[in-house]
Amino acid sequence: MFSAELLLPEKFAMLPNAYRIHRVQKTLRWFEDDVALLNMRVKDLSAERQQSARQFAAALITRTRAELERLLAEEPARAEVGDSPCEPAD
DSSP states (O other): OOOHHHHSOGGGGGSOHHHHHHHHHHHHHHHHHHHHHHHHHHTTSOHHHHHHHHHHHHHHHHHHHHHHHHHHHHSOOOOOTTOOOOOOOO
16 A cells, blocks of 8 residues: 555654654644545545555554554653652761
């Protein structure tokens, strides 16, 4: 269908995890918001091509969500506020 290189070019892997998460979240929102506009763009196409475009968009959204979940799972656990390490007594 499509390869991971489209979503994750080699340069992307070198970025900090928080930045990568932000970019994937932004991309996912963009894809999800664009679904409504997709119907307008494909209305003049044949039914088969409309279906193909919708399936591709759905697959892209699914793949992007999976990538976001993977990145979130890799992110180190963030310390809660007030969970600072204990300091030695004087």
